[in-house]
Amino acid sequence: MRLLAIETSCDETAAAVVEDGRRILSNVVSTQAEIHARYGGVVPEIASRHHIENIGPVIGRAMSESGMEFGALDAVAVTQGPGLIGSLLVGIQAAKAIALVHDKPLVPVHHIAGHIQAPFLSAEGEIPLPALCLVVSGGHTSLFEMPAEGKYHLLAKTRDDAAGEAFDKVAKLLGLGYPGGPVIDRLAQRGNPESHDFTIARMKDGSPDFSFSGIKTAVLYHVRREGVAPAIDLANVSQEICDLVASFQRAVVASLVRRMVLSAKEKRPGSLILTGGVAANSLLRREAAKAAEGLGLPLFVPPIALSTDNAAMIGAAAFVAWRKGTRGGMDLNGDPHLNLA
Amino acid sequence: MDTTTNEGSIALSRHETVIGAVSLSGDQNYSTVLLPAVVELLAGAGLAAAGIEGYAVTTGPGSFTGLRIGISTVQGLALASGRPCVGLSAFDVRVADGLGLAPTLVVVLEAYRDEVYAAVYDGNGRPTHEPSVEAVGSLLERVPPDAAFLGDAVGRYREAIEARCPGAILHERSRPLAPTLARLAARRLAAGERPAAADVRPYYLREAAVRSASR
Incomplete structure (x- = not known):
C-alpha cells in the first residue's frame, strides 16, 4: 500500500511517498525557517506565499524520487489540521486534486497523529x-x-x-x-x-x-x-x-x-x-x-529529520487511518483547531 | 478556474467553445466548494478528470487565500495528469471582454482598503502601464477621459470615474472570468504553448502584511 502524503500545516512544505506506513520511498521537505527568522516567528501570509511557490516542485520531486507514477499510488494523504489555515489549504487543495484525477482515496490526517506515528518509520521491530x-x-x-x-x-x-x-x-x-x-x-x-x-x-x-x-x-x-x-x-x-x-x-x-x-x-x-x-x-x-x-x-x-515537521510521518499516520477506513471528500476543508480523537 | 474574488467561477471548454460553466457566487469557502463543482461540471459533460487536456487559472490579483486555492488546485490537477497549465492575470482575462470598446481600456479590481488593483491597456488589449495598486483618485489622474472601465471595482467608484472621465464607458456588471479564461487558454494551447503547472505563480501586486503568528 503506497501513498503520497502532503504536509503544509506550518512553515515546511513537505511531500513523501510511504509504503505500508513503514518504508519511506521519498521524503522531501522545503523549509522556510530562514525566511521567518527575519521576523522572529512564523508570519502566516508569508508562510502561505512560500507554500504556494513550493508545493508543485516539492510534490514533483517526491514522486520522481520515489520512482512512482501518480497513477500507481493507492491513496493520497494530507494534513487537515491543526495549523495555519492559509498554509493547510495549499496542501489540501493539491492533495484533493491529485486524488480526483486518478480516482484514489483521500486520507485526511491529524498533524499530531503524524508526529506520534513518526517512530514507526524508523523503529526496528514492533513498538509495544x-x-x-x-x-x-x-x-x-x-x-x-x-x-x-x-x-x-x-x-x-x-x-x-x-x-x-x-x-x-x-x-x-x-x-x-x-x-x-x-x-x-x-x-x-x-x-x-x-x-x-x-x-x-x-x-x-x-x-x-x-x-x-x-x-x-x-x-x-x-x-x-x-x-x-x-x-x-x-x-x-x-x-x-x-x-x-x-x-x-x-x-x-x-x-x-x-x-x-x-x-x-x-x-x-x-x-x-x-x-x-x-x-x-x-x-x-x-x-x-x-x-x-x-x-x-x-x-x-x-x-531528527522525522521529529521535525515532514510528510513521511503524515504517510505513516495515514496508513493507520486508511486501514481504519478514514476518508475525505472533495469538500475536505482545513481545520486550524482540529482535535485528535 | 477563477477564485480571485468572492464571485468565482469554473468553466469547461472544447477548443475555444465553452461547453459548461458554474458560478461560485457569494461569500463561499472555495476550499469546500471548488472541487465538488469541478466534479459536477465534468459529470454534466460526461467527462472524467483524466480526460481534461489542459488547465487554466487566474493568478491574481485578488483575494490572497482565494488565488492560492485556485492555483494549488489546478497545480494538483495538472501535475497529476501531466497536462499543461496556463496562468493568466485577472487583468488580462477581464480586458479581453472589452477589446475595441475605447482607445484606452482600464481594468479596476477591488483591492479593499480604499484601493483598486489597476491595469491600463490600449484598445487592442496591449498593456500601456505597469499594473498598480492605488487609490482610484490617483489612477484617474493618468487616464484619458474617454477610457472604458472594466472590472468588479467599477460599480463602487462609478461617481469618481464619471466626475473625472465624463466620456468614460463603464462596464459595471462583471461577468464571471472563467469562461473567458478558458477561451484564452485554449487559444494558447492550440498555438502549441505547454506551460508547466509548477511554473504557475501567484500574482499578488500587494506586499504581505507582516504579523507574527500566535501559535
Missing part, C-alpha cells in the same frame, strides 16, 4: 503498545496514551505556550534569533544549568497539564532586573546568557520528563515515544532515555 507519547514542538506540547494502533487518548496538554514556543520566545528576548531550540541547545552546553532556579509550577487544580508561559516570564523579569544585555554576535555569547538558557532548558526538560514518568507509573505502558520538533533537543533526549531506563521501558525517538 500501549505506548505513552510525549509530543513536543513549536506549536504543541501534549502527552497521549496510544492503547492500540490509531487510538490516541489525551492525558495532558499545555495550558498556554508550547514548549518550543517558550524556547523561541526566550531566544528572541536574549537576541538569539529564531528558531530558539537549536541555539539554546548549543549554548546551554557551555552554561551552568544550576545557576538559576527556574521552576515550573504544577497546576493548582492537580491537573497533569503543562504550562510554559510562567518560566518565559521569569526569564524576562530576570533579564530586566539584572540588565542582561541581549547577544549581538552569536559566535560570542556571554557566559551570563549561556547560564541563563542552560537553567531555563533544564527546567523545561525536567517538567516534561517528570510528567512522562508520573504518567508512565500510573498507566504502565509497554513503551515510551518522544516526538515533535523539540524532541531534537539533546538534553530532552538524554533525560528521556535516563527516565525510560529507570522505568525499564523501551523509548522510541525518531531521528
Whole structure:
C-alpha cells in the first residue's frame, strides 16, 4: 500500500511517498525557517506565499524520487489540521486534486497523529503498545496514551505556550534569533544549568497539564532586573546568557520528563515515544532515555529529520487511518483547531 | 478556474467553445466548494478528470487565500495528469471582454482598503502601464477621459470615474472570468504553448502584511 502524503500545516512544505506506513520511498521537505527568522516567528501570509511557490516542485520531486507514477499510488494523504489555515489549504487543495484525477482515496490526517506515528518509520521491530507519547514542538506540547494502533487518548496538554514556543520566545528576548531550540541547545552546553532556579509550577487544580508561559516570564523579569544585555554576535555569547538558557532548558526538560514518568507509573505502558520538533533537543533526549531506563521501558525517538515537521510521518499516520477506513471528500476543508480523537 | 474574488467561477471548454460553466457566487469557502463543482461540471459533460487536456487559472490579483486555492488546485490537477497549465492575470482575462470598446481600456479590481488593483491597456488589449495598486483618485489622474472601465471595482467608484472621465464607458456588471479564461487558454494551447503547472505563480501586486503568528 503506497501513498503520497502532503504536509503544509506550518512553515515546511513537505511531500513523501510511504509504503505500508513503514518504508519511506521519498521524503522531501522545503523549509522556510530562514525566511521567518527575519521576523522572529512564523508570519502566516508569508508562510502561505512560500507554500504556494513550493508545493508543485516539492510534490514533483517526491514522486520522481520515489520512482512512482501518480497513477500507481493507492491513496493520497494530507494534513487537515491543526495549523495555519492559509498554509493547510495549499496542501489540501493539491492533495484533493491529485486524488480526483486518478480516482484514489483521500486520507485526511491529524498533524499530531503524524508526529506520534513518526517512530514507526524508523523503529526496528514492533513498538509495544500501549505506548505513552510525549509530543513536543513549536506549536504543541501534549502527552497521549496510544492503547492500540490509531487510538490516541489525551492525558495532558499545555495550558498556554508550547514548549518550543517558550524556547523561541526566550531566544528572541536574549537576541538569539529564531528558531530558539537549536541555539539554546548549543549554548546551554557551555552554561551552568544550576545557576538559576527556574521552576515550573504544577497546576493548582492537580491537573497533569503543562504550562510554559510562567518560566518565559521569569526569564524576562530576570533579564530586566539584572540588565542582561541581549547577544549581538552569536559566535560570542556571554557566559551570563549561556547560564541563563542552560537553567531555563533544564527546567523545561525536567517538567516534561517528570510528567512522562508520573504518567508512565500510573498507566504502565509497554513503551515510551518522544516526538515533535523539540524532541531534537539533546538534553530532552538524554533525560528521556535516563527516565525510560529507570522505568525499564523501551523509548522510541525518531531521528531528527522525522521529529521535525515532514510528510513521511503524515504517510505513516495515514496508513493507520486508511486501514481504519478514514476518508475525505472533495469538500475536505482545513481545520486550524482540529482535535485528535 | 477563477477564485480571485468572492464571485468565482469554473468553466469547461472544447477548443475555444465553452461547453459548461458554474458560478461560485457569494461569500463561499472555495476550499469546500471548488472541487465538488469541478466534479459536477465534468459529470454534466460526461467527462472524467483524466480526460481534461489542459488547465487554466487566474493568478491574481485578488483575494490572497482565494488565488492560492485556485492555483494549488489546478497545480494538483495538472501535475497529476501531466497536462499543461496556463496562468493568466485577472487583468488580462477581464480586458479581453472589452477589446475595441475605447482607445484606452482600464481594468479596476477591488483591492479593499480604499484601493483598486489597476491595469491600463490600449484598445487592442496591449498593456500601456505597469499594473498598480492605488487609490482610484490617483489612477484617474493618468487616464484619458474617454477610457472604458472594466472590472468588479467599477460599480463602487462609478461617481469618481464619471466626475473625472465624463466620456468614460463603464462596464459595471462583471461577468464571471472563467469562461473567458478558458477561451484564452485554449487559444494558447492550440498555438502549441505547454506551460508547466509548477511554473504557475501567484500574482499578488500587494506586499504581505507582516504579523507574527500566535501559535
